[in-house]
Amino acid sequence: MSNILFQNALKRIKQKTPPIWFMRQAGRYHSHYRKLKERYSFEELCKTPDLAAEIAFGPIHEFDYDVAILFSDILFILEGLGLKLKFDPGPKFNSYINSVNINDYNNIDQAIEHMHFQFEAIKVTKERLPNNKSLIGFVGGPWTLSKYAFGNNNSNLIDTNINLEFISTTLIPLLKKNIQLQLDAGVEVVMVFDSSLYDLDKINFNEIYVKLLKDIAISFPNKIGYYSRGKNWEDLNSAINFPFAGFGYDHTIDLSSVFKDQNSGFIQGNFNEQLILNETDIFLDDLKKFIEQMKSNEHLNGWVCGLGHGINKNTPEKNVHLFIENIRKEFS
Numbered sequence: 001m002s003n004i005l006f007q008n009a010l011k012r013i014k015q016k017t018p019p020i021w022f023m024r025q026a027g028r029y030h031s032h033y034r035k036l037k038e039r040y041s042f043e044e045l046c047k048t049p050d051l052a053a054e055i056a057f058g059p060i061h062e063f064d065y066d067v068a069i070l071f072s073d074i075l076f077i078l079e080g081l082g083l084k085l086k087f088d089p090g091p092k093f094n095s096y097i098n099s100v101n102i103n104d105y106n107n108i109d110q111a112i113e114h115m116h117f118q119f120e121a122i123k124v125t126k127e128r129l130p131n132n133k134s135l136i137g138f139v140g141g142p143w144t145l146s147k148y149a150f151g152n153n154n155s156n157l158i159d160t161n162i163n164l165e166f167i168s169t170t171l172i173p174l175l176k177k178n179i180q181l182q183l184d185a186g187v188e189v190v191m192v193f194d195s196s197l198y199d200l201d202k203i204n205f206n207e208i209y210v211k212l213l214k215d216i217a218i219s220f221p222n223k224i225g226y227y228s229r230g231k232n233w234e235d236l237n238s239a240i241n242f243p244f245a246g247f248g249y250d251h252t253i254d255l256s257s258v259f260k261d262q263n264s265g266f267i268q269g270n271f272n273e274q275l276i277l278n279e280t281d282i283f284l285d286d287l288k289k290f291i292e293q294m295k296s297n298e299h300l301n302g303w304v305c306g307l308g309h310g311i312n313k314n315t316p317e318k319n320v321h322l323f324i325e326n327i328r329k330e331f332s
Contacts, residue, residue, distance in 0.1 A: 003066045003134040009266040009304050017331045018303040021067035024310035025059045032058035042087045046072050052121035057128045067134045074140030080111030096151035106170045112177045122185035137182035141194020142167045189245045194228040217242035251308030268304040276319050283319050291330045
C-alpha cells in the first residue's frame with residue numbers, strides 16, 4: 001500500500017502532479033469528524049483504534065488526499081510520562097514539570113507502553129485505506145513538547161537549560177521509541193511537528209537543538225519528516241544535510257529558495273491556510289496566484305502540496321475540494 005506520487009516526492013523523482021496532504025486534514029472542519037465527535041470524546045476517538053481509523057479514512061474518502069495521517073495527538077506522550085491531561089475542548093494539564101519534580105517524569109518504558117494504542121490504530125487504518133494511498137505518522141517536536149510539559153505559554157517564563165535537559169535526557173529517547181512504534185506498525189514516514197520553535201533563540205538552536213534533531217534523523221534515515229514554524233529558511237539550512245525524509249514549510253517561506261538549496265527529500269507546503277477560509281471567488285484568486293508562483297520554479301521535484309500550517313476548523317469543505325481539484329488540473 002503506497003501512493004506513487006508521494007513515493008516519487010520522497011525520492012525526488014520528477015513528476016508533473018504533486019501528492020497532496022494537509023496537516024490536521026482529519027479534524028474539525030470536516031462534517032464526518034464532527035458527527036463522530038457528537039458521540040465520542042476526543043480521547044475516545046484517538047485511543048479507540050477503529051474510531052481513529054474511521055476518522056483518518058474520512059478525508060481520504062471525501063477529498064481524495066494522496067496521504068492519510070494517523071489520527072492522534074502529540075501530547076499523549078506527555079500523558080504517558082505521568083502528566084494528567086484532558087481536552088476541554090483544548091488540551092489542559094493539571095500540573096507541569098519543574099526543576100523540583102523533573103525526575104518524577106522520566107519513565108520512558110511506562111510512557112511508550114501507554115502509546116500502544118497508536119500501534120493498533122495504524123494497523124486498523126492501513127486495513128481501511130485503498131492500496132493507492134500512503135499512511136504517515138507523527139510525533140511532536142522536542143521543543144514544542146517541552147514547552148507544553150513545563151507550561152511555557154509565555155516565552156519569558158522559559159528556563160532554556162531545564163527545557164533542553166528534559167529534551168535530551170527524556171524526550172529524545174522517548175520520541176525515538178514512539179517513532180519506532182509507528183514505523184513498526186506500518187507508516188511510511190513519521191512527521192515531527194515542531195510548531196512552537198519560534199521562541200528558541202538562535203544560539204541554543206544552532207549549538208544544541210540542531211544536534212538533537214540530527215540524533216533523530218540519523219536514527220531513522222530517510223524516514224523522518226520535519227516541520228517547524230517561526231524559523232527562517234536560513235536557520236534550518238544547518239539541518240537539511242541530515243538524512244531527513246523531507247521538510248515542511250509554512251507560508252512565510254519562499255519555496256523557490258528551498259527548491260534550489262534542498263537537494264534531497266520532500267518539500268512540503270505551503271499555501272497560506274488563512275486564505276482558504278475566504279469566500280470561494282476570493283480564495284480561487286489567491287490559489288491561482290499560488291499556482292502561478294509555483295509554476296515559475298524551474299523544477300518542483302520533491303514537492304508535496306499542502307498548506308503552510310494545519311487546516312483551520314472554519315475552512316469550507318467546498319474550498320478543500322476546489323483546492324485539490326485545481327492543483328491536480330493545473331499540474332497535470
